[in-house]
Amino acid sequence: MAITNPYAAYKQNSVNTSPGELTLMLYNGCLKFIHQAKSSLENENFREMNLSSQKAQAIISELMLTLDTSYPIFKNMLVLYEFVNSRLIDGNIKKDSEKFEEASAIITEFRDTWKQAIQINRQKQFGGVNEV
Structure with a gap:
């Protein structure tokens, strides 16, 4: 059944989004803004470039705020997020494409690992492969 009401579509998606x-x-949003800044x-x-870089920085800040640093692995992630944020700031101030590339490489690794974790969790939960 197709949902034609935008509010209904939003509500349905919000229920289905873990x-x-x-x-x-x-x-993905952070990577999009980093690539926009570089372009x-x-x-x-x-x-x-400045606006896109600031949007990517805002996403990194949000990711940093959501970490539970009582676990050692999340403390390590926090350090990497801080590094990414510093690369974005440096890339923006110094107009240095290489800094944006460094940030993009780290976030790509996080994204790919996170996507794989979601897929593994779904396999365990539902016994099948669901694409993310």
């Missing part, structure tokens, strides 16, 4: 999928969406830098559109 916290893990929301984190995956944050990683804007290459096109010398510094205003757009």
Whole structure:
């Protein structure tokens, strides 16, 4: 059954979106904004580069806030998020594409690992493979 009401579609999607999928969406959004910042830098559109970089930084800040640092692994993740954030800031201030690439590489690793974890969890939960 197709949902034509936008509110109904939003409500349906919000019910079907797990916290893990929301984190995956944050990683994908962050990568999108990093790539936009890099592309804007290459096109010398510094205003757009700044805006995209700040959006990526906001996502990293949100990811940092959600970590439960009582677990050692999350303390390590926090350090990596801080590093990514510093690369985004440096890339923005120094107009350095390499800094954006460093941030992108780390977030890509997080995203890919997170996606794999979701798939493994779904296999255990539902006994089948569901694509994310």
